[in-house]
Amino acid sequence: MSMPATSSDRAKVVSKLPGWLRQNLKIRTAQLGIEIQTAVEQGITAWCELASASTTIDTAGAESFSTFLPPGQWEAFRKVAEDRRVSLIQGLAQSVQLWLDTHPAPDVQRPAITRRIVVCNQKGGVGKTAITAGVGEALSEDSNRLFPVRVAKALASALRADEPDEAVVETDPLDVEKLPGPGLRVLLVDFDPQCHLTNQLGAAPLAMNGDSLTNHMAGDPKGELKDLIVSIDDDHFGGRLHLLPACHDAFLLDVRLSAVRAREAALERALLPLEADYDVVIVDCPPSLGLSMDAAAYYGRRRDSEGPGQSGALIVVQAEDSSADAYDLLTNQIEDLRNDLALDIDYLGIVVNLYDGRRGYIATSSLQGWIDIKDPRVVGLINDLKEQKEAVRMKQPLLSYAPASQQAIAMRALAREIS
Numbered sequence: 001m002s003m004p005a006t007s008s009d010r011a012k013v014v015s016k017l018p019g020w021l022r023q024n025l026k027i028r029t030a031q032l033g034i035e036i037q038t039a040v041e042q043g044i045t046a047w048c049e050l051a052s053a054s055t056t057i058d059t060a061g062a063e064s065f066s067t068f069l070p071p072g073q074w075e076a077f078r079k080v081a082e083d084r085r086v087s088l089i090q091g092l093a094q095s096v097q098l099w100l101d102t103h104p105a106p107d108v109q110r111p112a113i114t115r116r117i118v119v120c121n122q123k124g125g126v127g128k129t130a131i132t133a134g135v136g137e138a139l140s141e142d143s144n145r146l147f148p149v150r151v152a153k154a155l156a157s158a159l160r161a162d163e164p165d166e167a168v169v170e171t172d173p174l175d176v177e178k179l180p181g182p183g184l185r186v187l188l189v190d191f192d193p194q195c196h197l198t199n200q201l202g203a204a205p206l207a208m209n210g211d212s213l214t215n216h217m218a219g220d221p222k223g224e225l226k227d228l229i230v231s232i233d234d235d236h237f238g239g240r241l242h243l244l245p246a247c248h249d250a251f252l253l254d255v256r257l258s259a260v261r262a263r264e265a266a267l268e269r270a271l272l273p274l275e276a277d278y279d280v281v282i283v284d285c286p287p288s289l290g291l292s293m294d295a296a297a298y299y300g301r302r303r304d305s306e307g308p309g310q311s312g313a314l315i316v317v318q319a320e321d322s323s324a325d326a327y328d329l330l331t332n333q334i335e336d337l338r339n340d341l342a343l344d345i346d347y348l349g350i351v352v353n354l355y356d357g358r359r360g361y362i363a364t365s366s367l368q369g370w371i372d373i374k375d376p377r378v379v380g381l382i383n384d385l386k387e388q389k390e391a392v393r394m395k396q397p398l399l400s401y402a403p404a405s406q407q408a409i410a411m412r413a414l415a416r417e418i419s
């Protein structure tokens with residue numbers, strides 16, 4: 001035990017703490033948004049005020065641990081420990097455990113109304129499916145574990161509007177923070193007859209002659225929709241990440257919907273019974289602008305008593321010229337639906353995917369073009385990197401295949417940006 005250095009108003013203390021206890025402290029302080037030194041200070045204060053030492057903690061294998069405490073606190077603590085005939089390491093471990101016991105993990109913040117995120121763009125291959133999966137994975141990550149996230153300021157500086165040439169996002173390790181997962185219950189809906197999301201997550205497309213979302217939307221169900229849902233099992237997601245697989249019968253969806261009354265509401269009618277089990281439903285749209293897109297946009301509309309920006313359309317684009325025309329067509333369709341049916345359909349933002357600033361002026365100036373739209377604003381910038389393609393090849397969720405990759409870090413930032 002020593003006090004080798006002093007900071008401005010606190011003294012550095014070097015002691016020891018078992019690794020598991022230090023980890024619990026790290027997670028809990030991150031969950032509560034408290035500094036470790038504050039937690040240790042509070043724990044020591046509370047421990048010194050106890051009538052006697054608490055339950056002995058196994059401190060075998062304790063490792064070096066240093067923190068900063070208010071001047072004089074360590075000396076006072078040392079005296080109390082001596083009186084109680086416990087070692088300083090034991091006293092510190094008990095103090096930290098006491099703080100943990102009196103500062104439980106916060107409850108997961110669940111939305112009052114299940115959020116609906118509609119990931120769309122009729123342009124093919126821009127990354128709708130990748131973004132649907134990545135955002136869903138990020139939102140369902142364990143709230144009792146820490147994951148690397150690109151902090152907001154990094155995104156902001158990467159997207160600096162006045163310096164397009166600077167808009168090359170190589171994530172600086174200093175801009176990465178470890179944060180607890182949101183721990184939300186997420187349903188991914190594969191709304192694309194191509195079944196890409198289903199295949200990419202290692203699930204099987206539904207059989208053509210069985211039940212499907214298409215049947216439910218067409219008013220011809222063959223059972224309960226919830227019976228078709230599969231869990232994407234990985235301990236990061238703790239059983240909270242589910243998928244409603246697609247069926248190739250969705251190629252006929254527009255035809256079947258044409259005979260359905262209030263067909264814009266068909267997706268909502270089908271999915272409503274599932275919502276009680278989920279905090280967020282994310283719909284991976286097909287690359288088309290047909291009736292199914294209307295139904296998806298309608299599903300994402302702002303409901304009565306729902307705050308703005310909770311649900312809506314998340315538009316995935318690329319930093320290239322052809323994306324701009326596609327964007328205009330899509331937003332025109334959403335505008336028409338808004339006006340024709342007098343709906344509030346919010347934009348959750350634009351995600352610029354498959355970005356590679358090394359492609360030069362076309363990429364950087366297109367990115368600038370997306371930033372200049374401002375409303376909706378760019379909420380995510382995901383680089384073109386190998387991990388996404390590898391995860392698809394391995395049929396694994398990106399965030400469990402490469403949890404520390406730049407893409408995973410950016411997906412977590414995106415998920416938080418639209419929360």
Ligand SMILES: Nc1ncnc2c1ncn2[C@@H]1O[C@H](COP(=O)(O)OP(=O)(O)OP(=O)(O)O)[C@@H](O)[C@H]1O
Nearest residue numbers: 124125126127128129130287354383384385388389
């Ligand atoms: N950021 C990325 N970096 C590298 N590869 C990516 C990235 N995002 C997507 N991809 C790859 O690009 C391809 C197209 O992506 P994806 O299937 O997500 O696009 P999509 O918009 O859903 O396509 P579609 O319109 O056919 O539904 C896939 O092979 C995917 O793995």
Ligand SMILES: [Mg+2]
Nearest residue numbers: 128129192196
């Ligand atoms: Mg897709």
